Amino acid sequence: MFTVLQSLKELRMAGEIVEPWDDNIHQTYKQENVIGKGAYGVVYTVTHLPTGRKFAMKKMEMRVSEEGVPQSVIREISSLAVLGKKNHENINTLHESLCSVSNNGTTLAIYMVMDKCDWDLYTFLRDIPRDMPDMQCRVIAMQIFRGVDFLHANNIVHRDLKPQNVLINKDQTVKIADFGLSRTYSSQASFTTTVVTLWYRSPELLLQTSYNSAVDIWAIGCMLSEIYNRRPLFSGQTEAQQLVATFTKLGLPSPQEWPRGAVIERATYPEHPRLPDNLLFGRMPQEGADLAKWCLDYIPERRCSAAHALLTRFFHGVTHRPAPTPLREVN
Amino acid sequence: MSRSRIPADWIFEEDAIKNSPSRKAGMNERDELKLKREAIDIMKKIGAEFGWKLNGATGAACVYFHRFYMLHSIQEFPCPTTSLSCLFLAGKSEETPKKCKDIAQNALKNFSHIFRVNLNQLMDDVMSMERVLLQTIKFDFTIDLPYRYIIMYANDFKSKRAFDAAMVSDIVCCAWPLVNDSFFTHLCLAWEPQIIAVSLFWLAIKLRQHEEINETKWWEEHVAELCSDKMETICHEVLDYYTLMNGGNNGGAAASG
Numbered sequence: 258m259f260t261v262l263q264s265l266k267e268l269r270m271a272g273e274i275v276e277p278w279d280d281n282i283h284q285t286y287k288q289e290n291v292i293g294k295g296a297y298g299v300v301y302t303v304t305h306l307p308t309g310r311k312f313a314m315k316k317m318e319m320r321v322s323e324e325g326v327p328q329s330v331i332r333e334i335s336s337l338a339v340l341g342k343k344n345h346e347n348i349n350t351l352h353e354s355l356c357s358v359s360n361n362g363t364t365l366a367i368y369m370v371m372d373k374c375d376w377d378l379y380t381f382l383r384d385i386p387r388d389m390p391d392m393q394c395r396v397i398a399m400q401i402f403r404g405v406d407f408l409h410a411n412n413i414v415h416r417d418l419k420p421q422n423v424l425i426n427k428d429q430t431v432k433i434a435d436f437g438l439s440r441t442y443s444s445q446a447s448f449t450t451t452v453v454t455l456w457y458r459s460p461e462l463l464l465q466t467s468y469n470s471a472v473d474i475w476a477i478g479c480m481l482s483e484i485y486n487r488r489p490l491f492s493g494q495t496e497a498q499q500l501v502a503t504f505t506k507l508g509l510p511s512p513q514e515w516p517r518g519a520v521i522e523r524a525t526y527p528e529h530p531r532l533p534d535n536l537l538f539g540r541m542p543q544e545g546a547d548l549a550k551w552c553l554d555y556i557p558e559r560r561c562s563a564a565h566a567l568l569t570r571f572f573h574g575v576t577h578r579p580a581p582t583p584l585r586e587v588n
Numbered sequence: 589m590s591r592s593r594i595p596a597d598w599i600f601e602e603d604a605i606k607n608s609p610s611r612k613a614g615m616n617e618r619d620e621l622k623l624k625r626e627a628i629d630i631m632k633k634i635g636a637e638f639g640w641k642l643n644g645a646t647g648a649a650c651v652y653f654h655r656f657y658m659l660h661s662i663q664e665f666p667c668p669t670t671s672l673s674c675l676f677l678a679g680k681s682e683e684t685p686k687k688c689k690d691i692a693q694n695a696l697k698n699f700s701h702i703f704r705v706n707l708n709q710l711m712d713d714v715m716s717m718e719r720v721l722l723q724t725i726k727f728d729f730t731i732d733l734p735y736r737y738i739i740m741y742a743n744d745f746k747s748k749r750a751f752d753a754a755m756v757s758d759i760v761c762c763a764w765p766l767v768n769d770s771f772f773t774h775l776c777l778a779w780e781p782q783i784i785a786v787s788l789f790w791l792a793i794k795l796r797q798h799e800e801i802n803e804t805k806w807w808e809e810h811v812a813e814l815c816s817d818k819m820e821t822i823c824h825e826v827l828d829y830y831t832l833m834n835g836g837n838n839g840g841a842a843a844s845g
């Protein structure tokens with residue numbers, strides 16, 4: 258009788274609770290090939306069986322702690338869900354989140370079902386047969402700024418922007434993906450600094466001082482150059498190397514520019530002049546180089562905001578969605 | 589687990605609410621409401637002990653709870669454990685986390701007649717239910733509650749309409765507990781929080797005898813196409829609840845409490 262409170266365990270033992278978590282997922286989504294792997298999850302192509310539509314599904318596994326589903330996970334997924342409802346065209350839409358528990362309840366798997374895109378920007382830049390025309394570069398860059406502007410307007414710092422987390426479709430729409438590591442931020446808070454791929458890391462992150470949304474702008478600055486030149490701007494293998502790579506190209510920050518509270522002193526590095534623009538930014542047009550320089554300011558507060566970037570001359574007359582450029586299939 | 593379709597905004601047709609999984613499994617309306625109210629009461633009391641607000645974690649927990657039983661039956665998952673898991677989850681999603689142990693201990697202390705298991709067992713149950721809950725509410729943790737709209741309308745009254753501040757706060761003081769008590773009803777499943785807020789504000793204006801304000805149809809700038817009939821129906825859900833509580837006494841008195 259329902260009024261008698263039976264514990265879940267008894268019910269379960271009596272076989273009166275069905276827990277078809279995994280079954281549910283597999284009844285609804287047919288899992289196909291792996292399309293990507295990241296530090297935290299595996300991404301599959303799936304078919305939504307009721308509709309036949311293809312999606313990308315990211316599976317993340319974590320241990321269930323004493324306090325159940327970690328608060329950080331709840332925070333992240335809920336901010337994702339909120340963003341998803343607002344539906345920005347340069348943000349990869351989250352359709353559904355599912356979870357399942359395995360290994361006797363010790364492991365929690367979270368599945369996020371998202372729009373499937375054709376490539377990530379890393380693969381795209383690697384596989385296109387030649388440099389992209391100037392306009393195509395601008396259209397891609399503009400959409401990255403739009404997506405990031407939307408995130409920042411919603412108080413989300415991505416923190417892990419890199420070409421692998423920027424998705425692109427045949428029709429040249431760009432979608433920012435992977436908020437796995439983003440956190441709702443307040444500009445004062447400082448978080449753990451162990452997560453951003455080094456090449457797109459700003460000095461304040463590398464030097465472990467507090468940071469804010471400007472770290473994303475730095476990352477875009479690096480990507481701007483990469484979109485034109487198809488090679489990373491600063492590519493260090495370790496944090497120390499990454500700092501050196503940055504300083505050799507942009508010049509050693511002045512004492513005023515040196516991040517307050519940095520774990521390493523400025524005096525440890527040799528003085529270095531800044532490279533001229535053409536060596537730094539290769540085939541980028543001047544307006545693009547100007548914007549990249551603004552994004553790569555050593556002082557975070559001086560870096561442009563995404564909203565500002567969209568107003569610069571670099572994007573004047575750039576139409577949002579160009580007639581699809583005939584592009585050789587790269588997959 | 590029943591696989592009925594969930595509307596994207598979690599606002600259900602009256603029919604769906606009347607044919608909830610518990611009802612379909614054979615429970616009558618009275619028992620369903622009674623069991624749910626008992627559990628809402630648990631949430632309110634424990635929430636209050638934690639210093640949570642109804643306009644915060646407790647309110648979110650109540651909404652999770654109502655949504656949960658649109659997909660599962662009470663026969664399948666008893667209300668009391670679900671209510672604790674709702675508190676547990678809402679604490680985390682509203683950034684006022686409480687340890688599972690604290691919640692379970694509190695429940696055992698205050699509701700020993702309902703929870704007849706030991707602490708470890710109860711904690712286990714709350715944890716298991718959390719996962720069922722997560723799955724059911726589809727990670728939709730961010731809950732919009734009517735309170736912020738009440739505040740908004742009150743501010744509008746003071747600034748745009750230059751109404752007397754004391755009068756406005758008197759109306760708010762009447763509307764607020766009405767919203768508190770709306771959690772005992774199915775309103776949050778049937779109406780958007782703005783509509784609930786407008787209706788209960790409208791009722792509070794009536795109860796406080798400022799009918800002339802309602803004659804201005806002040807709500808029209810906030811929600812489109814809301815007629816007084818509809819508001820009447822919404823308010824009656826809450827008033828009926830008082831009638832039930834007071835064995836037939838009038839609702840206005842309870843509303844001021």
Ligand SMILES: Nc1ncnc2c1ncn2[C@@H]1O[C@H](COP(=O)(O)OP(=O)(O)OP(=O)(O)O)[C@@H](O)[C@H]1O
Nearest residue numbers: 293295296297298300313372373374377421435437
């Ligand atoms: N929606 C999608 N469509 C197509 N490919 C995708 C999609 N989502 C992810 N991928 C691919 O999977 C890879 C890993 O995904 P994602 O970045 O979300 O995982 P992650 O574990 O958070 O990675 P990391 O934290 O290392 O960035 C991406 O770099 C991309 O190549």
Ligand SMILES: [Mg+2]
Nearest residue numbers: 295421422435
């Ligand atoms: Mg990634």
